Amino acid sequence: MFYIVGLGLCDEKDITVRGLEAVKGSSRVYLEAYTSILMVQKERLEVFYGKELILADRDMVETESDDILRNANTEDVAFLVVGDPYGATTHTDIVLRARALNIPTRIIHNASIMNAVGACGLQLYNFGQTVSLVFFTETWKPGSFYDRIKENADLGMHTLVLLDIKVKEQSEENLARGRKIYEPPRYMSIPQAISQLTEIESLRQTGILSPESTLAIALSRVGGGLDERIVAGTLAELLAQPPEVYGDPLHSLVVVGKRLHHLEVEYAEQFAVNRKTWRDVARRMYGCALE
């Protein structure tokens, strides 16, 4: 059996009991190491599982999937991913490959940012499509994410914006020369994300994002752990916070849609930079009936 096991969001104890059984019973255990990051180190997972983990980077999953799947029809092999197995396309690739090889596969689900974002107090059914925001460069500032936020905003929906991470990236020079030398990992921060959002807004000027009158909620290390941070405010307020307010990566950002319900406002108020502004903007700009 080939198991794809979601690890959840926080640390080694977020694995499910079923997932832990699969890990303990597997002859080889891979840890997917590029679409996301867990908040703990590989070594800590190994101690907890009592198993050695084989790090599987993008190269390996794309070019050596048959090696990962080797003998999985006669023994158990586990492939661990942060969050839920269906968070990234690449996991469906390896499932399709397993199927082509007639290897039975079982998915073990877990929490991912796609549902744990509910921790911010906004209702999941009020979210539209999820958007990824990539690092801008001097010459490449793709604005398609903005079109998607606008589509959601036009319907009054909230948007979950997933912030880019760069893990095991090569510089252009190293890539061109075929040198497997990698840049240090980079994680987009909340202020950087807001800067990019407002940069595109100032080009497009459709008015969906306004520093003073658009509400947003920043989430860091969401998952119920002790270093979870949730911070709510206007875009301007969130931009002005010092970096330590958001703690360590990963960070995500929710752009609040106009269908905002007063119960959502009241629940999220606990996370507000400034409760008065939060309620005031919700009332004036979002039309929420608050006392």
Add this chain to the structure above:
Amino acid sequence: MFYIVGLGLCDEKDITVRGLEAVKGSSRVYLEAYTSILMVQKERLEVFYGKELILADRDMVETESDDILRNANTEDVAFLVVGDPYGATTHTDIVLRARALNIPTRIIHNASIMNAVGACGLQLYNFGQTVSLVFFTETWKPGSFYDRIKENADLGMHTLVLLDIKVKEQSEENLARGRKIYEPPRYMSIPQAISQLTEIESLRQTGILSPESTLAIALSRVGGGLDERIVAGTLAELLAQPPEVYGDPLHSLVVVGKRLHHLEVEYAEQFAVNRKTWRDVARRMYGCALE
């Protein structure tokens, strides 16, 4: 500490290791018994946890929340919910009440249908807002769900449709007379959901739902367990399947949006009632570039 623990989707082993620790360390453990159902009985959970569970129905959570929270600032109390704690509004109510009482609260996340729906092969970021479909009665056929599906469809987004369940409902007569006598539980089936969708379509005639040219994917007991069923086809094909194809509840339905990607078609093809129709409709009606 007041723990709200997500149980995941399938059975007793879908709890996380952290969640299990919280349950074992709690002096009282409540099982929320109305917004969803787990696929196993309370007794099986009790044996697995080594704890007695107190069933908490809607009445109890709404009117006796202080009793549930009693002493939770000096001892640990756990409140178990199927899926993830942020799936239903009512869980935020009890968190707010705990906060008002100065009781520390911790959320333990898990998979829910909102992210496990990825198992059908459609990408989560291509989903728009989620929709709930309630049982129609002779006199009450609310069509607001249709407007939401249309909003998603106009953007090309997929829609996850959550099908109604009626647990511990009272008949009008029993309600009027204040008799706490409850109807047997009812769960909406896939064919019933499709009938309701097409009923509203025939009234509105906007053309977003067509028996022969709208693709959909039915999910039953999604969660990676042995009785998980995923069935893909046109609305007409899914309507025509005998009930046993879908297995036991809970059922959910995904209405496929026009931004469908050919990799999504190829992944979901394994679930198709008829692979030829599936590919054919994807090619002709959704414009997917398939071989």
